[in-house]
Structure formats: structure tokens, C-alpha cells
Amino acid sequence: MREKSGSRVRFGTMALLLGALIGASPAAAQDMTTSLVEIHQGSPLSDRARSLGNGGYELQNGTFVSFNQWYRARWVDMHVDLLTQITEDTGILWGFGTGEEGEKYRIEPSLKLGFVTQMHPNPNSTLSLSLTTTVGGKLTEKSCQADYGDFGTYSVNCRLAASQLAPEETLKYLVNAKPESQHIWLNYRVTF
Numbered sequence: 001m002r003e004k005s006g007s008r009v010r011f012g013t014m015a016l017l018l019g020a021l022i023g024a025s026p027a028a029a030q031d032m033t034t035s036l037v038e039i040h041q042g043s044p045l046s047d048r049a050r051s052l053g054n055g056g057y058e059l060q061n062g063t064f065v066s067f068n069q070w071y072r073a074r075w076v077d078m079h080v081d082l083l084t085q086i087t088e089d090t091g092i093l094w095g096f097g098t099g100e101e102g103e104k105y106r107i108e109p110s111l112k113l114g115f116v117t118q119m120h121p122n123p124n125s126t127l128s129l130s131l132t133t134t135v136g137g138k139l140t141e142k143s144c145q146a147d148y149g150d151f152g153t154y155s156v157n158c159r160l161a162a163s164q165l166a167p168e169e170t171l172k173y174l175v176n177a178k179p180e181s182q183h184i185w186l187n188y189r190v191t192f
Contacts, residue, residue, distance in 0.1 A: 037081040045139040046077050049105045057162035070104035077107050090117045104158050110137030125190045134181045141175040
């Protein structure tokens with residue numbers, strides 16, 4: 001039995017869209033314009049990483065260890081979205097995310113590619129459809145080495161090192177999350 005690969009479908013879609021863009025005639029390529037659609041910093045995964053910094057624990061000697069220092073970054077994941085217009089009603093959506101990294105987590109850089117088209121059912125209305133897919137941008141949490149004295153040193157989930165769980169059990173709770181990778185928008189607008 002063969003397993004279907006979501007990443008193959010995404011790469012196939014991206015290759016098809018890129019082929020359409022590159023395969024445009026030289027005359028059409030001269031008329032293409034690229035516009036900035038949006039720039040923003042932060043994402044749901046950035047917020048999730050920051051929320052991992054809530055709390056802390058107390059060491060055996062009474063020193064409090066805050067998680068906050070491990071889950072903040074000097075640079076927050078920035079996303080740039082662009083639109084390259086192919087015809088009056090069709091364009092390629094594309095962009096990227098820079099990623100971010102803190103001491104105990106990492107968000108990978110990402111690449112976005114998509115397609116947008118619109119039609120006008122009547123002079124006062126517009127029906128538009130856009131599809132985008134994102135590759136990369138995964139959030140992964142890093143482990144720590146914890147010294148349990150006479151019991152030894154173990155690789156553990158930093159946030160759960162002082163919990164009732166066995167050290168090796170804490171690794172199951174490391175965050176490993178993907179961003180929303182595919183979006184479809186259908187919009188109908190009527191002006192009066």
C-alpha cells in the first residue's frame with residue numbers, strides 16, 4: 001500500500017504555478033508587476049512559543065528558574081506576502097517567513113506560494129478565488145540536560161524537568177507543531 005504524501009502535492013502545486021509564471025510569453029512577462037500585499041511580524045506559532053515561557057520551577061537549593069528566558073527571541077518571525085500580476089484578473093501569490101529562534105525552540109523559515117483569480121459576474125460584483133500553500137515554518141522545542149544527582153543526567157523536556165514524570169517520559173511533551181499550510185479563500189463582493 002502506498003502512502004500519499006502531502007508535501008508531494010504541495011510541491012507539485014508549487015511547481016505547476018511556478019511553471020505557469022515562468023512559461024508566460026516574453027510580452028506577457030514585460031507586463032507583469034509585483035506588489036507588496038502585507039508585511040507582519042509574529043504568527044500563531046510565535047505566540048505559542050512565547051506562551052511556553054510562562055511559569056518556572058524551583059531548584060533544590062531554592063533558586064527559581066523562569067522559563068521566560070528560554071522562550072524569547074531577538075527576532076520575531078516576519079512574513080512578507082507579494083502578488084505578481086499575470087493578467088488583469090490573475091496573479092501569483094508568493095512570500096516567505098524569516099523564522100525565529102530562542103534558546104529552547106526554533107521556528108523554521110517558510111515559503112508561501114499560491115494563485116489568485118477573479119471574475120466579474122456583472123459590472124457591480126467580483127468573485128475571487130485564491131489558494132496558497134506554505135512549506136516550512138515548523139515549530140520545534142529543544143530538550144535540556146537535567147542533573148538528578150545520584151540518579152544521573154537525563155535529556156528532558158525543560159518545562160517538565162521538575163514534574164512527577166520520569167525524565168524520559170517528559171520528552172513526549174516537547175512541542176512539535178506545523179503552521180496552517182494550506183488556505184483557500186472564496187470571496188464575493190457587490191458594490192452599490
